[in-house]
Amino acid sequence: MTRVRTLKLLSSVLCLSAAVVAPAMAQIQGDLEQGPVVYETDLMTSWGRAVTPQNAWRSYPRPQMVRSQWQNLNGKWDYAIEKDTAGRPASMQGKIVVPFAIESKLSGVRKPLLPDDRLWYRRDFSVPAEWSGQNVLLHFGAVDYAADVWVNGALVGSHKGGFTPFQFDVTRYLKAGGNMLEVRVADPTSTGSQPRGKQALNPHGIWYTPVSGIWQTVWMEPVPALHIAEVRAVPDIDQGRLDVEVAMSGEMQDSDAIRLTAMAGGKVIATKVVRAGRHAVLDIPQAHLWSPDDPYLYDLVAELVTVEPPLGGEGKAPKSERRKIRFTAKEEQLYAALSPRGAARDTVKGYFAMRKVAIGKGGVAGQPVMLLNNKPLFQNGVLDQGWWPDGLLTPPSEEAMRSDIVWLKKAGFNMLRKHIKVEPAQYYADADRLGILVWQDMPSAGLEGQFVVGASQSQAVFTSEDMAQQQFELSRMVGHLRAFPSIVTWVVDNEGWGQYDSQTLARFVKGMDPSRLVDADSGWLDVAAGASDMLDIHTYEEVPNTPARDADRAVVIGEYGGIGLPMREHLWRPGERNWGYQSATDAKDYLARYRLKFDEIVRQAKERGLSAAVYTQTTDVEDEINGLLTYDRTKSKVPPEELAKLAAPLYSK
Numbered sequence: 150m151t152r153v154r155t156l157k158l159l160s161s162v163l164c165l166s167a168a169v170v171a172p173a174m175a176q177i178q179g180d181l182e183q184g185p186v187v188y189e190t191d192l193m194t195s196w197g198r199a200v201t202p203q204n205a206w207r208s209y210p211r212p213q214m215v216r217s218q219w220q221n222l223n224g225k226w227d228y229a230i231e232k233d234t235a236g237r238p239a240s241m242q243g244k245i246v247v248p249f250a251i252e253s254k255l256s257g258v259r260k261p262l263l264p265d266d267r268l269w270y271r272r273d274f275s276v277p278a279e280w281s282g283q284n285v286l287l288h289f290g291a292v293d294y295a296a297d298v299w300v301n302g303a304l305v306g307s308h309k310g311g312f313t314p315f316q317f318d319v320t321r322y323l324k325a326g327g328n329m330l331e332v333r334v335a336d337p338t339s340t341g342s343q344p345r346g347k348q349a350l351n352p353h354g355i356w357y358t359p360v361s362g363i364w365q366t367v368w369m370e371p372v373p374a375l376h377i378a379e380v381r382a383v384p385d386i387d388q389g390r391l392d393v394e395v396a397m398s399g400e401m402q403d404s405d406a407i408r409l410t411a412m413a414g415g416k417v418i419a420t421k422v423v424r425a426g427r428h429a430v431l432d433i434p435q436a437h438l439w440s441p442d443d444p445y446l447y448d449l450v451a452e453l454v455t456v457e458p459p460l461g462g463e464g465k466a467p468k469s470e471r472r473k474i475r476f477t478a479k480e481e482q483l484y485a486a487l488s489p490r491g492a493a494r495d496t497v498k499g500y501f502a503m504r505k506v507a508i509g510k511g512g513v514a515g516q517p518v519m520l521l522n523n524k525p526l527f528q529n530g531v532l533d534q535g536w537w538p539d540g541l542l543t544p545p546s547e548e549a550m551r552s553d554i555v556w557l558k559k560a561g562f563n564m565l566r567k568h569i570k571v572e573p574a575q576y577y578a579d580a581d582r583l584g585i586l587v588w589q590d591m592p593s594a595g596l597e598g599q600f601v602v603g604a605s606q607s608q609a610v611f612t613s614e615d616m617a618q619q620q621f622e623l624s625r626m627v628g629h630l631r632a633f634p635s636i637v638t639w640v641v642d643n644e645g646w647g648q649y650d651s652q653t654l655a656r657f658v659k660g661m662d663p664s665r666l667v668d669a670d671s672g673w674l675d676v677a678a679g680a681s682d683m684l685d686i687h688t689y690e691e692v693p694n695t696p697a698r699d700a701d702r703a704v705v706i707g708e709y710g711g712i713g714l715p716m717r718e719h720l721w722r723p724g725e726r727n728w729g730y731q732s733a734t735d736a737k738d739y740l741a742r743y744r745l746k747f748d749e750i751v752r753q754a755k756e757r758g759l760s761a762a763v764y765t766q767t768t769d770v771e772d773e774i775n776g777l778l779t780y781d782r783t784k785s786k787v788p789p790e791e792l793a794k795l796a797a798p799l800y801s802k
Contacts (some may be wrong), residue, residue: 156524160741169288187252187358190538190721194781196549197539200255208547210290210366212578213632214380222367223247226272228258233265238434241271242522247367248290250360251540262361264340270363272333276323283371284320289363292334292572294343298332308366309618312344312571312592313625342599342615344622345489346569346592353698356679356753357771360542365573371493375399380451382501383664386438386522391431391501395451403423403471406484412448424484439502439634441563444584445498453487502581502634503596506666508682508703516758519703525755527799528586530559530564532708535572535772538721541569552782553767558585562791566763569643571626577633588638589630594619595647601674602645627661637665644672655680671707684729689730693749703760710746710764711775714739714786719779721771729775739786747795754799
């Protein structure tokens, strides 16, 4: 990104006062003259100080589809950085701790990766003997951005997309004894139009340190050749049922069936056998509904089983006869009456919640509101960016990641907006179990010239290839996360950053997942009124602005607040100019400013039918000091109990 384009970006996008923008631009000028660097901060979290290669992210990485056997590949790997023209490195340059990005302190490397660099990883591994006769899947939680993967010198696959998991079946590339895994990564960061969130090669202001390479867990598991690939469970509290679809990894025979079992407190409440690859319905009578105050979860087990085909199967009944019953009620009835033979060939365990999100009638005539379980519930949220001073996009540990949600619940928040980042899957399982609503943003994409600004009247233009890649990544995010009931809203665009054809994208997301709400345009250019479930404004004024009324959509404040308060021993850049949208002089002033804003949110909720408000933000992030917590999570600027008291009127009848 050139100096001119970067400065234009800051002046048009940040929406900061001149006193804040000028020092930010001066700092970026200096950074550009020196070239891209990784800032050498001493700031760390208590969890980060406890990280070792042996304990780095050891938990099971896929909580909604648990298998009993797996192997974690996190820990020390060899790494090297070479130019893109250099090919495979002749030798490796050092050790890196996976799953932390190479720019992060916890990786043990802390080097930048430039657009014309290639980051190489290498490690040896072995396959447990008890996996013999099964297929082996190699999983990557997330790699930013483009990855090529080799096993024993053979290319097993490639992937583009920095925020969602991918896998390869590496069975035929394995050999007895030791095996070698290699990964090559390219990352254009802010020189490309790919989804990247807030990463920039020259971070400052609202733009943060790049994250390149492996940044979520790498792992393996054994599976049968035909296995369960995905379980999709959608609750219907009005009908008292759970709609379930189990996607399979390959071609299915008439003898392949799925047995579904729903349990409450260890007790079976519903079970059904269906032909593999078919839609199923489980009755959930008198459902215990999930809510932030009562985050009740049911268990769900899906098993691949063998049955005697109802028409005799291949070689007995003519194919024409067997085809006649495909996807019919008769087929469903026939399979439901069958008893599986022998043990299950594949078993995955997960869970579901009975809950419903919708738009409906509220307390202010003519203004629809957001409903949870058919009742109005104000969604008191916080902008949660999920950055860490030592791990960057990767939380230092599972405990650290969970602590943010625990603190927010204690502070009276019942919602968070996961801001242009996708977390490890364990995060959403924590949200499900702890009880907090989640608005999930799609990570923003686009070059600076494709950023729609506040005064813009039209959307950006992308190439067909770039649009296809962004829609591919959007569909992967929705597909990856829709199993988690805490997610209630998909946010497609943020403040016009790479915004194009938001009507089409909003309909695309709603088509993939009609069980959730869609916020097409959070802030700025609202051009998807027919496809978006809400009108969303951002307001960083001292007293928040009031959204216009809308007879068809809920009205929300997708961002407000931004009160800055530096805490000197907890800054990313000590001695530098840090910023917030407003500046508090001390903790007392901070609380007074917060109360002024929040009282207006309460007024709008009661008098104007406001459905939700998202305060900026959970923690300080690099140069931003407008968090409720410091970046290292050691100090809160307002006691959480005080915030909970202020929030109480929002939940009173």
